[in-house]
Amino acid sequence: METHHNIMQQLCHHDAVLSQTRMSSNDDRDSKKPSDVTVLETKPKIKRPSLYKVIMLNDDFTPMEFVIHVLQLYFRKSQDEATQIMLHVHQRGVGVCGLYTYEVAETKASQVMDLARKNQHPLQLQLEKE
Amino acid sequence: MLSQELEETLKRAMGLAAKKGHEYATLEHLLFALTEDNDALEVLSACNADIDDLRQNLMLHMNNRLRRYRMNALKHAQLTVFSEFCNAP
Numbered sequence: 001m002e003t004h005h006n007i008m009q010q011l012c013h014h015d016a017v018l019s020q021t022r023m024s025s026n027d028d029r030d031s032k033k034p035s036d037v038t039v040l041e042t043k044p045k046i047k048r049p050s051l052y053k054v055i056m057l058n059d060d061f062t063p064m065e066f067v068i069h070v071l072q073l074y075f076r077k078s079q080d081e082a083t084q085i086m087l088h089v090h091q092r093g094v095g096v097c098g099l100y101t102y103e104v105a106e107t108k109a110s111q112v113m114d115l116a117r118k119n120q121h122p123l124q125l126q127l128e129k130e
Numbered sequence: 131m132l133s134q135e136l137e138e139t140l141k142r143a144m145g146l147a148a149k150k151g152h153e154y155a156t157l158e159h160l161l162f163a164l165t166e167d168n169d170a171l172e173v174l175s176a177c178n179a180d181i182d183d184l185r186q187n188l189m190l191h192m193n194n195r196l197r198r199y200r201m202n203a204l205k206h207a208q209l210t211v212f213s214e215f216c217n218a219p
Contacts, residue, residue, distance in 0.1 A: 046187060049195070101195060103156050107210040 051130045052105040054097040058089050062121040070112045070123075071097060099130060139167040152196050154210045162188045 054075070056067070064086055071082035075097045089095035100108065109125040116123035132140070143163035147155035164170035165185050174181060 049191070101156070103210045104154055104196075107154060107208075 049101050051099050052102050053099055053128045053130055054105050054109050055126045055128050056085070056089050056095050056097050057124040057126065058093045059122050059124065062116065062123040064090070066116070066119065066121055067123070070115060074108050074112050097125070102127070133169070135167055135169055139163045139170070142166065146192075150192060150196070152192070154196075154208055156196065156210050158188050158191055158196065162192070 067086045067089065068079070068082040071077045071085055072079065075082075077085060077097075085095045085097060098105075098108070105127050109127060112125055113123065140160070140163070143159040144155045146162060147159045152159070162185060165174065165181055165188075171181070174184075
């Protein structure tokens with residue numbers, strides 16, 4: 001019986017602590033009235049969009065003439081520049097076709113690969129953040 | 131089906147790219163056109179967007195960054211992969 005009484009006492013004490021906790025959390029909320037808060041309006045920071053390199057990968061099947069053609073058509077390279085990039089890709093395995101914002105880089109890579117597939121060439125291009 | 135207003139907005143975005151001689155109509159052209167779209171303005175205002183500031187920054191980006199992507203021999207702006215949904219039936 002005494003044990004039961006003790007348990008009841010403990011439970012009551014627990015309740016009291018709980019209600020105190022609730023009250024104090026209410027007090028905390030009340031103390032944060034809007035008038036006490038200073039709102040600093042700052043101008044949003046803006047960042048220039050990152051640029052991405054369109055990288056061409058070497059393969060043993062796409063003809064050199066086709067590579068030069070797409071470099072001139074899609075990446076606005078002169079005959080000489082296009083030939084240099086094509087040889088770079090051929091000798092080193094990869095070459096940079098140009099530097100663009102993400103959306104433009106992705107579109108150019110996609111357009112070139114579409115044209116390559118239509119002509120049954122396995123040419124691959126990738127994007128790399130500058 | 132696109133609403134009349136959205137269709138006009140997409141045309142404005144393409145027209146803006148063409149007028150500036152840009153090779154692609156990008157998301158920036160589209161967002162700029164949306165700042166003149168009544169439906170979009172409602173949403174932008176609800177998000178507390180500073181429309182003038184937004185337009186100014188977009189124009190700055192288009193005039194500086196996108197200026198390098200001049201139109202090719204096709205002589206009309208193309209859509210980027212992200213904006214190709216505009217062409218969907």
